[in-house]
Amino acid sequence: MEHENSTDRRRSRNSASRDGRERRTQAPRNQRTSRKRTQPGRRLFLILLLAAVFFAGFGAGRWSGKLDTDELPFMRRYVDLSAIKAPDWIRQDFITVNRYSRPGTKLNRINDIVVHYVANPGTDAEQNRSYFQGLKDQKGSGTVSASCHFIIGLDGEIIQIIPIDEKAYASNNRNSDTIAIECCHPDKDGKFSEATYQSLIRLTAWLCGELDLTENDVIRHYDVNGKLCPKYYVEHEDAWTGFLQDVRKAR
Numbered sequence: 001m002e003h004e005n006s007t008d009r010r011r012s013r014n015s016a017s018r019d020g021r022e023r024r025t026q027a028p029r030n031q032r033t034s035r036k037r038t039q040p041g042r043r044l045f046l047i048l049l050l051a052a053v054f055f056a057g058f059g060a061g062r063w064s065g066k067l068d069t070d071e072l073p074f075m076r077r078y079v080d081l082s083a084i085k086a087p088d089w090i091r092q093d094f095i096t097v098n099r100y101s102r103p104g105t106k107l108n109r110i111n112d113i114v115v116h117y118v119a120n121p122g123t124d125a126e127q128n129r130s131y132f133q134g135l136k137d138q139k140g141s142g143t144v145s146a147s148c149h150f151i152i153g154l155d156g157e158i159i160q161i162i163p164i165d166e167k168a169y170a171s172n173n174r175n176s177d178t179i180a181i182e183c184c185h186p187d188k189d190g191k192f193s194e195a196t197y198q199s200l201i202r203l204t205a206w207l208c209g210e211l212d213l214t215e216n217d218v219i220r221h222y223d224v225n226g227k228l229c230p231k232y233y234v235e236h237e238d239a240w241t242g243f244l245q246d247v248r249k250a251r
Contacts, residue, residue, distance in 0.1 A: 077212050081107060081165035084210050090150070090203070092160045093129060098136035101147040105167040110211045111177040113204055113218045116148065116170060117190045117230035118182050125153030125184060129161050145169040148180035150203060156195030158203055164210075172225045179207060183230060190231030191239075201243070205250035215247040 086092055097104040118128050132147045147168045151159045162168045170180030183192050183200055192200065204218055220240065221229035233240040 079110070079210070079212055081110065081211075082163075084164050086160055087206065090158045090160050094163065095129065095133040095147070095161045096136055100135040100138055100143060100145050101132045101169060102136075102162055103167055103169075105176075107165050107167055107176065109177060110164070110179055110213070111217065112174065112179075113207055113211075113213065114171045114174065114178045114180050114221055114224065115200070115204075115218065115230055115233070116180060116182045116221045117192075117232070118151075118184050119190075119229065119231070121188050122154075122186060123184060124155075125151040125157050125159045128182060128184065129159055132161060148182040150179075150181045152181065152183045152192075152196050152199045152203065154184045154186060154193055154196060156193075156199040158199055171221060174224050179211070185230075185232070190233070190235075192230075192232070197243075201246045201250050204247050208247065208251055215244045215251070218244060218247060 095102050120128070128151050135144060135146060138144065147162060148170045149160060149162045149164060149168050151161060153159070164179060167175050168180045169175060170182070171178050181200065181203060183196055185192050185196070204215075208214060208217070220233060221227050222234045228234050233243065
């Protein structure tokens with residue numbers, strides 16, 4: 001009996017040892033399975049949490065983080081273009097609706113403001129308005145389609161010739177989502193007079209405020225298709241950078 005009891009004890013200890021090893025080897029697999037089962041739930045929770053934090057940042061309608069722009073373009077507020085009223089320092093003198101310079105096509109959203117130069121040294125705002133108005137009388141082949149929304153003269157006068165909520169023929173494939181500003185200049189180099197420059201800052205800053213844009217949304221015709229326009233501010237990048245900084249200060 002004593003021999004049997006000793007043998008039984010050894011068998012019992014061996015059995016317990018095997019059971020312990022099995023439990024130890026099984027436990028990690030069970031734990032890994034449990035972790036795998038909970039990972040999708042954790043991911044979903046994290047996604048929802050990040051989404052909540054992201055949209056909370058737009059509580060005031062603007063992004064508060066440090067980005068290249070003051071806000072993300074797709075989160076900009078809706079702007080009713082037809083409701084924008086020009087201040088008294090802008091003279092509205094709309095040209096006639098016609099196929100060559102004012103098609104009357106409505107715009108839904110403005111994404112950029114495009115700066116141009118008239119490329120006709122010494123001409124003033126009224127003369128350039130007359131040119132765009134006269135395009136309606138074209139006949140035959142060789143017709144030209146051209147216009148803009150605003151013209152700034154040599155003395156800083158601003159004439160609006162097309163409503164903000166209508167398309168102008170100025171910026172090639174960007175006509176459907178941009179506002180165009182033509183600037184007069186005294187010389188062939190295309191540099192704006194001080195009066196023209198200051199009015200351009202004022203007008204651009206006002207448009208940014210009305211259209212929910214920033215100076216980062218102000219571009220040159222050159223930035224659309226590589227055209228040398230506005231000439232001086234393409235050839236002198238520092239002057240263009242300075243202009244954008246001035247717009248930012250004026251906003």
